[in-house]
Amino acid sequence: MKSLGLAVMEILGISLGVDRMHYKKYFEDGGSIMRCNYYPPCPEPGLTFGTGPHCDATSLTILHQDQVGGLEIFANNEWQIVRPRHDALVINVGDTFTALTNGKYKSCVHRAVVNSERARTSLVFFVCPREDKVVRPPQDLVQGERAYPDFTWSDFLHFTQFYYRADAHTLHNFTKWLSSSKTIN
Numbered sequence: 001m002k003s004l005g006l007a008v009m010e011i012l013g014i015s016l017g018v019d020r021m022h023y024k025k026y027f028e029d030g031g032s033i034m035r036c037n038y039y040p041p042c043p044e045p046g047l048t049f050g051t052g053p054h055c056d057a058t059s060l061t062i063l064h065q066d067q068v069g070g071l072e073i074f075a076n077n078e079w080q081i082v083r084p085r086h087d088a089l090v091i092n093v094g095d096t097f098t099a100l101t102n103g104k105y106k107s108c109v110h111r112a113v114v115n116s117e118r119a120r121t122s123l124v125f126f127v128c129p130r131e132d133k134v135v136r137p138p139q140d141l142v143q144g145e146r147a148y149p150d151f152t153w154s155d156f157l158h159f160t161q162f163y164y165r166a167d168a169h170t171l172h173n174f175t176k177w178l179s180s181s182k183t184i185n
């Protein structure tokens with residue numbers, strides 16, 4: 001999974017017109033998180049979500065869902081179903097990668113819905129930078145203002161674990177929190 005993540009990083013570097021090895025090298029000493037989600041059937045699926053709308057705070061998400069289905073992404077102003085395919089992985093950009101591209105690649109808002117009949121599982125691999133590494137876009141992607149300040153993955157992880165439950169606005173609120181905590185210190 002780690003080498004798949006690094007291969008995708010190379011492709012993303014090429015697509016952005018920066019040094020093709022830039023992101024691949026950046027993530028080479030990085031970490032990862034693996035999560036297995038289990039959603040039991042819910043008698044009233046209209047009243048709850050399996051996972052509410054959010055962007056992943058991490059950098060890249062590689063996800064496999066079983067044939068039950070339930071993953072949805074918010075695109076073109078509507079929720080769209082990601083049809084399950086046993087032979088395919090879903091790859092999403094997360095908030096930290098958004099910051100690493102100075103906002104050029106937007107993290108994807110997504111959610112998981114439940115159903116009344118079948119339990120569902122998904123397996124998710126999150127690619128993250130080394131915890132103390134500064135998250136900063138390459139100079140080629142900064143024309144004028146920086147969209148986000150420098151931060152470390154460890155600061156962002158701390159924010160999402162202790163102060164804020166990830167939603168569609170995590171990166172924006174983290175940036176505000178970071179500048180107010182700097183003012184206080």
Ligand SMILES: O=C(O)CCC(=O)C(=O)O
Binds near residue numbers: 051056124
């Ligand atoms: O279960 C899914 O399809 C989505 C899970 C998810 O978004 C997450 O674990 O961050």
Ligand SMILES: [Fe+2]
Binds near residue numbers: 054055056110
């Ligand atoms: Fe997610």
